[in-house]
Amino acid sequence: MLFASHMTCSSFYRSLFRSGIDLNVDKKFKNLSIFTTPATMIKQNKRRLVSSPMAAAAPVKTGGCSPLKYYQEVLSAARANFTQEISFQCKDKDISLAKALLHVSTEYEAFIAYNREMDANSFQNEREGSEVSSEGLDLSQTESTILAGKNIEDWLLELDAIAKEVEVDLISRDIGCHLIEVLEAVNSVLFESMGFKRSTVVDSSCSYLHSVLSSKCGSAILLSIIYIEVCRRLNLTIVGSCVGEDFLIWPQTENPEELFKVNSGHSLFGIVNGRCVDNPKSKASDLNSNSLMGLDIATNRDIIGIYLANLIRLHWKRASRMTHGLMLTSPLRPVHDDKTDGSSIPLLRPQDLRLAIMASEKLLILQPHNWALRRDHGMMLYFMREYGEAVQELSICMAFAPEEEAEILEPFVEKLHLLRIESSWKSLGHKGHLKVT
Incomplete structure (x- = not known):
């Protein structure tokens, strides 16, 4: 199965709702930093729980506290960890796409769990006519249930395991490490052996990284991110850019012409991006080595931004x-x-x-x-x-x-x-x- 990365990303360089997301900062924006430094945002957004808890990350203590308090702590820590991961004090190349998105997943799951607990308490109160307190419960097992029974390190190990399987596939076929062979092996493992596929219906279950790694069914942008993360573990750098409504990815190379040479019916660019390259209605079909060099390469922060923009549209819809x-x-x-x-x-x-x-x-x-x-x-x-x-x-x-x-x-x-x-x-x-x- 070829990898298809066509997506409705509404381009990172336009507004979420048909207005641009402009990466070029005008001079008049410089003074805005007084409102929006991470520290200031943390201070300004200390509002009720379901808003955006951004208190400093602290170890989550699960023993002897109520479920509601526990989920509050998880929400706060997940937001702070995300903020730290994408901090502008960090070099972009040091940002882990997987970690950042797993912090997003953790905040999502904690929010859902918090609301579920609130509903359960309300239902119990209605039935018994008295307030139920869950203070003092031992929630030592709760932390592992936030992300489908695994913590963030476990999910990162899942990506490591996929990369290891690609290495095994290369060894078993007794082939070298030519670029096209590595990419074909990645495709074989991801889309044939493991059965990853693009979801036909975009909903919450295919829009969070841990869910996609578990179900093997996800949105196009998440499949692109998984592809990038697996290749990074194989010491192969994959870059990407928004082209029209597609987010296209390709291996970084000093010789872009080789990406468009056709071997066995497919080019390297086609192997990575799949059917959208062959679709005459897609702008991807018009790309060549010269036009590819003119594209703005998405940074890790850009890719996270594209993902979050998609997430906003999903939940608003x-x-x-x-x-x-x-x-x-x-x-x-x-x-x-x-x-x-x-x-x-x-x-x-x-x-x-x-x-x-x-x-x-x-x-x-x-x-x-x-x-x-x-x-x-x-x-x-x-x-x-x-x-x-x-x-x-x-x-x-x-x-x-x-x-x-x-x-x-x-x-x-x-x-x-x-x-x-x-x-x-x-x-x-x-x-x-x-x-x-």
Whole structure:
């Protein structure tokens, strides 16, 4: 089976929702760093659990604490570990794609487990009519259940084992280590022996690295990352770039012409990228050695960003399933004509909306100067009815967005200020509504 890396990545160099993710930082963005250094973000985002816990990583103590407290600690540690892994103090080449994505998986699983525990407690309280306390439980086994019975090191060993199997395959066939033979062996092990395949339906089960390593079925970007990680263990550097709607990968070489030489019906470039290279509708089919050299090679941080952008779209799509076609920026356009208030916000699935926000928070750590991403993040907070935090994010966005975008945001942010005041008023037990005009 040939490896197909076609994906709907909405390109890392465009906005998550049809606006660009720009890697070129304008001069006016330089002062934004006061808002967005990792330390500042950790301080600013100490809000309720299901938001973005980013306290400093600390050993998770499982014995004698409640499940809820345990999952809180796991959430906090996973976010801090992710932040440390992609820190701009680290050289890009030293970032482990697998580790970064496994920290994302850990945060996801802890969040799901926390909500499951909350639901179980609520159900138990309803049945017995009394509050149930789980303080003092011994959760020594809980840590291993976060990532399907394994910890991060175990999942990294899974990737090591795949690379070892490729080496065994090369030895058993008594062939040398020519580039094309190594790539054919990687394909043989991944897609024939182990049965990895691209999922036809993109959902949570195929969008987190540990799940894909377990089920052997995943999204295109995750299959690309697994391919890169396996080859890295074989001392073979695989690079990649967004080309249209595809994320293409190829072995790093000083002689790009050899990637397009056809042997046994396939080129090296085709062996790695599969059918999308032969699809005349794909921009990949137009590539040659000259145009390949002109592509911007994605850094490890870029690849993590592409993955997180896909994750945001996945969870936003699931969150807004009942309001098909709802765009994050939809409320901005009619703001002068409608009566924006809390009751007019469409009802979205809160768990998936929170997961989209969590992915957006991590992407903002990677791209703190991206005004469009910050706008989208602020809009998700609005849909979550977290008006104070939405005002903060959108106000920062307004300071650095193009003038025409800032003019659209300004009246909306003013109304959010009023909604925030009304929320505070109601929380104090007052009745009635403030008139939002």
